[in-house]
Amino acid sequence: MGGKGAAAMDGSSCGLYVHVPFCVRKCLYCDFYSLPTGTEKLAGRIGSGTPEQRTFLDALELELKRLPNDFQPSTIFVGGGTPTELCDDDFSRLLAIIRSSVDTAQITEWTCEANPGTLTQSKAEMMRDAGVNRVSLGVQSFDKATLEFLNRIHTPEEAEAGYELLRSAGFNNINLDLIFGVPGSDLETHIEDVRKIIDLNPEHCACYCLTFEEGTPLYDLKERGFVRELSGDQCADQYHAIRQMLMEAGYRHYEISNFSRKDRECRHNLLYWSGGRYIGCGPAAHTHWKGTRSANVRNLDSYCKAVLKGKEAKEFTETLSPEEHARETLVMSLRRIDGVAFEDFIQQTDFDYLDLAEEAIERLTWEGLLDQSCGRLRLTEKALFISDTVFSQLI
Template identity: 40%
Template structure:
């Protein structure tokens, strides 16, 4: 059984780690984002480089042998040297798992406003693609497996709950704002902590949003998510999971994507070619 908790570098200490360890948590995910101080300030993060390194060292000392570090690719305003330094620091620390996601510009945030007003020095798509390939090559060279579009792990250290999501598995989320996928429905809990606790005490409904997933849209969503995994989507496993074959689900879309080099069949497994992973959104858009 995998039990993971996410922590910020500036909010963790020996005592908290000891409590987490005793409570049965054995996987820690540290939200580092970047080791560059100016970028952390730009992102509105309250921690700094030394706190990130210290948090990792404390987690190791507390006996956690499954540690993930979250990083953001293509943070605006960084030099090539600083971007390389982020990777160098990761290689030095040797976490068991690395999540390397693109920066998401949420509507209404100061960062998004700066982007819209042209105040940020952004990488071009080509520059981001080159950076993505550099990151992957460096991590592969030191023993990490690139098992998912944005995730790397040491051998046998892939994130189990994420693999469950990507293969269309069900899950139950507990707590305010938690999301669940259960018995064909997707739903989320109310966000307000006080209201959430009150409703629990009064045995009232805590669900804020619920939608039923029809079989065909759910199957398409499952295929798209599953394609994030480097191992690809086996024909038989997908049919067993979804109750429909890939060929029945799509008529021409798969062949068209194969024709453009964005998908390939390999021994009855549908997958995105390694060199096309960075532009995988084009595949997802065509299949949803």
């Protein structure tokens, strides 16, 4: 783990997540909670947000004001949804209410997600001036047909222009998201995408395989026979080719789907991958705080009504037993390529991972899917693309 990553996992760090539940329109594959606003190509609109968006900001402001007194995050992640879908006035207010809810001097990393179709120079400057020091740009692909198939709102040219805009605004910590395993694409499509990314030279790249989640239009199309999923082997080939290219270009593969330049790992996400503490605000946002996990309701209206009445907007709250928490920490920690150190795990959870799952760990090691060496447990290269199968045997 790089120096900054290690700092994010020292047990004292915690993070704030803010969920902005609006998108211009829904991408074909998306199962995140967000509402389509239909504000196509009105990215620069000023002062014309919807009443729902203003009510959301009123509720969010109250929820942020009610954060526990002993919660002082070192990282902030503003995601969604599409934060940059908000109009200039609302976007500026969003950043201001987040700023006023934390001690900004303690913030080491503040990420905001941006969509190339709604990012403008004024929004890039607002982020920079508010203290956002990392932007995650949802590029997904530089292939026109792939973007159209996915129902993304932007073109490859807009994706590149969005990246350049962030650079000229002074951002020196940018993530680009990439999707592979897209029906109709082949290995060459994704190799071209990675070439383009290497050419642009962002500090971080997150690469995800397209998934067919029930309830999405993509899932329906598959069920009705209009779209065929790529085979597991095809997706695995694409994953390993992308991984190889990024590593050869000097990126460190530090988490199953994430690659970064030295010391540019996403510190906020490292909290998730180390069983760390975080509080989520906004509809559908998740929290892990003082041994309790909870999620806000996945409904904007219910969220706003509850928060504005001074109530909590929780859909569920659960307290994990120490053993359940330890198992969950084990699986999350194994997402990191460095895996987990035997001693650190005991210190963090009071459990020895061999006591938790000795039989499964030994079997998976024998199958060449886990590696136990130098006092650490980690996934092998062979297991990276089938990690969910490995994790299901450890939970």
